[in-house]
Amino acid sequence: MSSHEWPLWEIFVRSRQGLGHKHVGSLHAADAEMAISNARDVYTRRQEGVSIWVVPAAAITASSPDDKDALFDPANDKVYRHPTFYQLPDEVNHM
Amino acid sequence: MSPVEMNLEARFEAYVAEDKKIEPKDWMPDAYRKTLIRQISQHAHSEIVGMLPEGNWITRAPSLKRKAILLAKVQDEAGHGLYLYSACETLGVSRDEVLNDLHSGKAKYSSIFNYPTLNWADIGAVGWLVDGAAIMNQVPLCKCSYGPYARAMVRVCKEESFHQRQGFQIMLTMAEGTPDQKAMAQDALNRWWWPALMMFGPSDADSPHSAQSMKWNIKRFSNDELRQKFVDMTVPQAELLGLTVPDPDLRWNEARGHYDFGPIDWEEFFQVIQGNGPCNKERLDARRTAHERGAWVRDAAAAHAKKSAARRANTSETHAA
Numbered sequence: 001m002s003s004h005e006w007p008l009w010e011i012f013v014r015s016r017q018g019l020g021h022k023h024v025g026s027l028h029a030a031d032a033e034m035a036i037s038n039a040r041d042v043y044t045r046r047q048e049g050v051s052i053w054v055v056p057a058a059a060i061t062a063s064s065p066d067d068k069d070a071l072f073d074p075a076n077d078k079v080y081r082h083p084t085f086y087q088l089p090d091e092v093n094h095m
Numbered sequence: 096m097s098p099v100e101m102n103l104e105a106r107f108e109a110y111v112a113e114d115k116k117i118e119p120k121d122w123m124p125d126a127y128r129k130t131l132i133r134q135i136s137q138h139a140h141s142e143i144v145g146m147l148p149e150g151n152w153i154t155r156a157p158s159l160k161r162k163a164i165l166l167a168k169v170q171d172e173a174g175h176g177l178y179l180y181s182a183c184e185t186l187g188v189s190r191d192e193v194l195n196d197l198h199s200g201k202a203k204y205s206s207i208f209n210y211p212t213l214n215w216a217d218i219g220a221v222g223w224l225v226d227g228a229a230i231m232n233q234v235p236l237c238k239c240s241y242g243p244y245a246r247a248m249v250r251v252c253k254e255e256s257f258h259q260r261q262g263f264q265i266m267l268t269m270a271e272g273t274p275d276q277k278a279m280a281q282d283a284l285n286r287w288w289w290p291a292l293m294m295f296g297p298s299d300a301d302s303p304h305s306a307q308s309m310k311w312n313i314k315r316f317s318n319d320e321l322r323q324k325f326v327d328m329t330v331p332q333a334e335l336l337g338l339t340v341p342d343p344d345l346r347w348n349e350a351r352g353h354y355d356f357g358p359i360d361w362e363e364f365f366q367v368i369q370g371n372g373p374c375n376k377e378r379l380d381a382r383r384t385a386h387e388r389g390a391w392v393r394d395a396a397a398a399h400a401k402k403s404a405a406r407r408a409n410t411s412e413t414h415a416a
Contacts (some may be wrong), residue, residue, distance in 0.1 A: 003189050005189060005190055006393070006396070006397060008130070008181075008184065025178055025182075025246075026184070026192060027177060027181060027182040030393075030396035030397050030399065030400035031396075031399070031400035031403065031404070034396060034400070041170075041174070041179070042174050042177050045167075045170065045171070045174060045254075046254070047194050062120065064120065065118070065120050065121050065122070086195075
């Protein structure tokens with residue numbers, strides 16, 4: 001039995017021109033080329049995409065759930081960043 | 096349990112109670128992780144082993160159209176297995192570990208796939224009943240509390256609906272065919288009906304993990320609820336086909352608003368789970384053989400990847416110089 005598992009790749013698919021690539025899942029492949037061809041078979045059997053990105057899972061650095069509050073809470077009390085914060089006269093309210 | 100862990104556990108429970116999703120890097124109780132690894136890997140194994148009874152008929156499909164459809168369906172099952180294996184790996188197990196558990200017989204898969212597909216009508220019955228029961232089980236899982244599992248199930252469910260429809264269409268064609276063809280369709284229904292009902296698992300009273308899984312929002316409906324839903328949905332479809340469900344106790348219960356149905360042979364169910372079904376050995380042997388015979392391909396691809404990476408590194412060094 002093979003002792004070395006093929007590396008894990010994260011797969012991103014652009015569903016149509018004009019949209020960004022979106023994470024759809026992951027798969028194992030020996031190299032990037034094989035990851036693309038496996039991703040085509042696993043994630044685009046029904047024309048779900050026009051373009052595929054494959055990224056070695058090990059190359060992704062993610063923020064830690066423990067840092068969630070520190071990272072994202074500061075935006076919580078800055079309601080003035082949203083257009084609805086500003087009450088304007090009816091005449092210009094479609095601004 | 097330390098105060099920190101108690102705090103984490105309380106936060107997890109609150110999250111789940113609010114019907115929020117748990118993602119791979121979030122803290123989760125060990126038992127939750129273990130339950131999911133067991134359930135998702137068994138689900139993946141079922142998709143993979145499920146290719147075998149249908150693959151049996153690819154070369155003998157009655158027309159090129161049916162063959163292309165069956166090929167696409169079997170390829171979908173492989174895809175579903177792969178979505179689920181990768182969801183399972185987000186919980187911290189490796190693909191090799193999970194596959195080894197299947198091949199060693201430690202991990203289970205759906206007992207339905209230990210029944211044989213004897214003739215073409217069985218391909219219709221499998222699509223109609225087995226995929227129909229699977230959909231009934233899987234739709235609620237799209238809302239399960241573990242994010243990667245729920246997302247995989249959304250993809251699976253979208254694709255599964257074609258499986259059930261093509262199965263019903265095979266049954267319809269045969270039921271409207273010659274008396275012999277109709278008899279084949281009836282025979283397939285006779286053999287697949289009870290195993291399909293068993294797919295929902297033991298009765299609630301005998302299902303030890305159910306309560307906890309419901310609490311964790313992994314499971315949304317009990318085994319008996321889903322089984323009843325399946326019977327209620329399927330009986331009128333059988334009537335439409337002009338076929339008879341093989342259950343003398345089956346009748347509409349006006350007061351309950353559901354069909355009553357006869358007792359399930361749980362002895363058979365547990366025998367099949369324990370490895371004594373008609374095809375358990377054949378299925379596992381086929382899986383192991385496929386895995387072993389594929390070893391040289393996996394090794395060759397890994398060697399090729401290593402070599403070309405080295406070659407690329409070499410070339411870029413030369414260019415740099």
